[in-house]
Amino acid sequence: MKLKYMIFVLLSVCMVFIAGCGGGGGSNTAPGQPTLVTIKLTTTGTLPVTTPATAIGGIKVTVTANPSTGLTIADADVTASGSGIGSTLVPNTTSVSNVVIALSSATGIQVGEFVTLRYHVAAGSFPAAGDFTVVLNGVVNDANIPAQAINGIGVAKLSVSIQ
Numbered sequence: 001m002k003l004k005y006m007i008f009v010l011l012s013v014c015m016v017f018i019a020g021c022g023g024g025g026g027s028n029t030a031p032g033q034p035t036l037v038t039i040k041l042t043t044t045g046t047l048p049v050t051t052p053a054t055a056i057g058g059i060k061v062t063v064t065a066n067p068s069t070g071l072t073i074a075d076a077d078v079t080a081s082g083s084g085i086g087s088t089l090v091p092n093t094t095s096v097s098n099v100v101i102a103l104s105s106a107t108g109i110q111v112g113e114f115v116t117l118r119y120h121v122a123a124g125s126f127p128a129a130g131d132f133t134v135v136l137n138g139v140v141n142d143a144n145i146p147a148q149a150i151n152g153i154g155v156a157k158l159s160v161s162i163q
Helices: 004-021
Strands: 036-044 056-065 078-080 088-092 099-109 112-123 134-137 156-163
Touching: 036 056, 036 134, 056 112, 078 088, 078 099, 099 112, 134 156
Parallel strands: none
Antiparallel strands: 036 112, 036 156, 056 099, 056 134, 078 112, 088 099
16 A cells, blocks of 8 residues: 555656656747848839939838837848948938838949848737838939939838748
C-alpha cells in the first residue's frame, strides 16, 4: 500500500514538472501581433517622349493612415528607394495620420518605385493594408523644365507589408 502511494506521489510530481515546462524564448508581443508596416510608393503613368527626355523632377504626396491609432513614424522612417535613390527627400511626419513627402531630383527620376515608409505598430494594434492611402499633392514637375507639369503621372501603393 505504501509503495503504491509513493509511486502515485512520484508520478504526480513528475506531471506537475512536465506541465510547468514551457517552450522558453518568450516574446513581448502576442502571436500574430505586427510590429512594422512597410509601404512602398510608386509613380504611375507614362512619361512623354521628348527631347531632352522627360523625367520627374519633383513630386509631393500625402500618405494617410486611418485609423492611425497605435502607429508611429519619424522622418528617418521615410527613405528614397527604387528610382528615387539619390533624390532629395523631405518628409513631414508630424501627423501620423497624414505624412507629407516631397521628392526633388535635379537629374530626374523615371516612373516606378520612389519612396519607402516604415510605420511602427504598438502592441494591441492590428493595421490592415486598406488602412493606408496615397494621393498626389499638386502637379508632377519635369526635371528639365522645372515649371513644366507632366500630365498623366499619378501615385499608388506598390506594396504594403505587415510584419
